[in-house]
Amino acid sequence: MTPGVGYAIASLAFGIAKSMLIFCKLGMVLSINRVLALAIGVILSFASISSLSPIAAIASPINSPPVLTEDSNSLPACINTDCDCSDFQYQEDAQAVFDLESGDSHHLDGNPPNGKACDNLPSHSKVVAIPIVSPTDSDHLVLGNPTFATSDINNPNNYLIQEEEYALSYNRDKGIPNWVSWQLNQTWLGSVERQNDFRPNNALPPEWYRVKPSDYADTNYDKGHLTPSSDRTLSISDNSATFLMTNMIPQSPANNREVWRELEDYSRDLVAEGKSLYIIAGGSGEKERISDGKISVPEKTWKVIVVVDSPNFDIEKITKDSQVIAVLMPNSEAVRQTSWQDYCVSVDTVEEVTGYDFLSHIPKSIQNQIESKVNCVKQ
Numbered sequence: 001m002t003p004g005v006g007y008a009i010a011s012l013a014f015g016i017a018k019s020m021l022i023f024c025k026l027g028m029v030l031s032i033n034r035v036l037a038l039a040i041g042v043i044l045s046f047a048s049i050s051s052l053s054p055i056a057a058i059a060s061p062i063n064s065p066p067v068l069t070e071d072s073n074s075l076p077a078c079i080n081t082d083c084d085c086s087d088f089q090y091q092e093d094a095q096a097v098f099d100l101e102s103g104d105s106h107h108l109d110g111n112p113p114n115g116k117a118c119d120n121l122p123s124h125s126k127v128v129a130i131p132i133v134s135p136t137d138s139d140h141l142v143l144g145n146p147t148f149a150t151s152d153i154n155n156p157n158n159y160l161i162q163e164e165e166y167a168l169s170y171n172r173d174k175g176i177p178n179w180v181s182w183q184l185n186q187t188w189l190g191s192v193e194r195q196n197d198f199r200p201n202n203a204l205p206p207e208w209y210r211v212k213p214s215d216y217a218d219t220n221y222d223k224g225h226l227t228p229s230s231d232r233t234l235s236i237s238d239n240s241a242t243f244l245m246t247n248m249i250p251q252s253p254a255n256n257r258e259v260w261r262e263l264e265d266y267s268r269d270l271v272a273e274g275k276s277l278y279i280i281a282g283g284s285g286e287k288e289r290i291s292d293g294k295i296s297v298p299e300k301t302w303k304v305i306v307v308v309d310s311p312n313f314d315i316e317k318i319t320k321d322s323q324v325i326a327v328l329m330p331n332s333e334a335v336r337q338t339s340w341q342d343y344c345v346s347v348d349t350v351e352e353v354t355g356y357d358f359l360s361h362i363p364k365s366i367q368n369q370i371e372s373k374v375n376c377v378k379q
């Protein structure tokens with residue numbers, strides 16, 4: 001074994017140990033998954049070792065790995081060489097190094113210096129303020145999880161299902177989703193034809209009843225998509241995912257085929273204009289039950305749409321003036337020959353009716369403003 005290889009192995013072991021310590025501490029602070037923190041630690045230590053050139057390692061055998069001490073446990077590996085702001089995930093971590101070294105030897109203070117290291121990094125406190133729902137949150141939950149649904153079999157009436165194409169909270173006892181949430185922008189749209197492969201969702205726990213397409217037969221209701229088939233036309237699998245029965249509610253034909261569809265069309269018109277959307281939809285109340293009581297028919301249908309004036313959706317682009325459309329409409333033939341704009345309400349109204357909290361990841365000051373307005377047409 002050459003001294004270079006020996007050194008590399010020793011450094012790697014040291015790097016892993018040190019990174020694990022640092023990220024375990026970070027993991028505790030942030031209450032994030034400890035295993036995830038360990039994994040990040042290991043990855044970072046490999047990344048730092050791969051940046052060592054073999055020549056430098058062989059040429060400096062006297063630089064044996066430093067011994068772990070109380071003080072160095074919480075400091076990043078770069079402290080032994082040269083740190084810059086990209087070595088830190090949070091401002092407080094950079095500040096700890098800055099406070100330790102006299103005279104800012106790592107040049108972490110900006111220009112002009114203000115005594116605060118790496119001002120642009122996020123702060124711990126800001127990060128813990130965002131509710132962490134799951135480490136694998138999809139794009140379709142970035143604005144929040146309206147009912148804090150979990151993928152726990154013991155939570156059958158608020159059961160989180162995350163597809164690539166959308167996320168939803170399923171209600172086993174109602175046989176329908178409580179809500180479905182999805183993003184809509186040009187990247188989801190193509191030319192795939194409607195697959196029409198309505199089918200039970202076999203991903204549901206095996207002991208639960210799985211609603212079948214035939215359960216809607218001989219009722220007065222359509223199998224009404226929440227994430228529309230036409231919002232997922234890039235690939236066959238995307239389009240097919242919208243035909244899982246867990247994406248359906250019983251919808252009155254006038255609702256589904258007229259006003260509801262017109263709002264779906266309007267949404268895609270906005271995307272064609274270069275906007276991106278974040279949509280949450282569901283039903284509220286119970287009108288009746290169909291299919292021997294297995295499926296609840298909502299009294300009303302509702303939808304919340306956040307519009308961003310850019311083809312790429314980004315929570316940072318949502319301001320107090322952003323267009324937010326909310327509708328609440330009867331799930332009955334009473335909506336025949338009306339227009340979807342007749343049913344515009346504020347998000348606050350939909351929150352009151354459903355008891356859900358929408359858009360909870362948007363900063364509270366902006367959330368309060370956009371939720372209180374009735375804002376179907378951009379001002």
Ligand code: MN
Nearest residue numbers: 224225256261
């Ligand atoms: Mn429909």
Ligand code: MN
Nearest residue numbers: 357358359360
């Ligand atoms: Mn809210």
